[in-house]
Amino acid sequence: MAKHVIAVLNQKGGVGKTTTVINLAVYLKKLNKSVLVVDIDPQGNATSGLGVNKQLITASTKELMLGAAPIERIVLQTEAGVHLIPTSQELASLEVELVSSEGREFNLRRALERSNYDYIIIDCPPSLSLLTVNALAAADSILIPVQAEYYALEGLSQLLEVVQLVKSGLNPDLELLGVLLTMFDRRNTxxxxxxxxxxxxxxxxxxxxxxxxxxxxxxxxxxxxxxHTYDKRSKGAKAYHSLAKEVHKRASGK
Ligand SMILES: Nc1ncnc2c1ncn2[C@@H]1O[C@H](COP(=O)(O)OP(=O)(O)OP(=O)(O)O)[C@@H](O)[C@H]1O
Ligand SMILES: [Mg+2]
Incomplete structure (x- = not known):
């Protein structure tokens, strides 16, 4: 299959972006796909959630996006079998450095261009920042996790506006892969x-x-x-396994 880059985003915090990135990546890997996770959130939750000690990172998303090191030197192999471009705290200052660089919306796209994976999944920070715009410019499609709670739709029109802006300029081929309901409680009307x-x-x-x-x-x-490693019989595991199959179906158009 052709490489497919998915940006997982919602500027709202704590809606399940990182949980989705990690577990979707792992179950796509279980479907025999090669998978790279790119952590562009300075919080680095995808990095630690995949079992990587942030203290030991020597090269990260920052070096990748500034073109300071080739992707092969930055990629880590995680225990789960997915590859990872990790984040360290320094990513917070990257945004400032990027602002003054030319074509600053395309740094991530350029950096990922030559890499060969079936899926590249980008974990975005909870903001509509230059980092997020870089993810949107690099992506084929976006996946929006929405927490099933009262203010779920709040902020989504703003998010879709930014997506529309990116589509009309930086990345005309960008598509909405899908919206994912997360943290759903069936007992709750x-x-x-x-x-x-x-x-x-x-x-x-x-x-x-x-x-x-x-x-x-x-x-x-x-x-x-x-x-999958922690408790593959849990309801959460079954749900993310099923999501991976659905994502693959949509992304490969089958
Ligand atoms: N389905 C779920 N059931 C229970 N807890 C969940 C579920 N999904 C995520 N969580 C928990 O909710 C919190 C927020 O999830 P997560 O970190 O994935 O959200 P996020 O959107 O990446 O947050 P941020 O915006 O800070 O990056 C975490 O503590 C996570 O472990
Ligand atoms: Mg997160």
Whole structure:
């Protein structure tokens, strides 16, 4: 298959972006796809969640985006089998350095151009910043996790506006891969209402797979493990396995 770059984004914090990046990546790998995760969030949660000690990182997303080191020198092999471009704290200053560089929206796209993976999954920070714009310029498609709660749709129109701007200028081929409901609690009637609302708003674009609220998903990152390693029988594991199949189907147009 042709390489497919997915940016996982929502400028709202704590909606399940990183959890989705880690576990989607691991289950795509289980489908025998080669997968690279790119952590562009200065918080570095995808990096630590994949079991990498941030203290020991010598080259990261920063060097990648500044073209200071070739991708082969930065990529780490994680225990889960997916490759990772890690983040260290220095990424926070990258944004400032980028602002003055020419073609600053395309640094990530340029850096990833020659790499050969079936899937590249980008974990975005909770902001609509230059880093996020770099992800949108580099991506074939976007996946938006939405937490099934009262203010779920708030901020999404602003997000879609930015996506539209990127489409009309930097990246005309950018597509919405899908919207993913996360932390869903079936016992909660409000969650059902939010689901209906999101489905009406994003007709045909909401993934059939819904990620349930599952404490095992919240526990796994503190052990640096994916949900597959931590508890492959959990509801969270089954949901992300099913999401990977659905994502692959959509991304490969089958
Ligand atoms: N389905 C779930 N069930 C229970 N807890 C979850 C689930 N998904 C994520 N969490 C927990 O919720 C918190 C936020 O999730 P996560 O870090 O994936 O969100 P995020 O959107 O990446 O956050 P940020 O915007 O800070 O980067 C984390 O503590 C995570 O472990
Ligand atoms: Mg995150």
């Amino acid at each position: 409000l969650a059902e209402q939010v689901k209906t609302e999101v489905e009406n708003h994003f007709k045909g674009k909401v993934f059939t797979t819904i990620i349930p609220r599952n404490v095992r998903l919240a526990e796994a990152p503190s052990y640096g493990q994916s949900i």
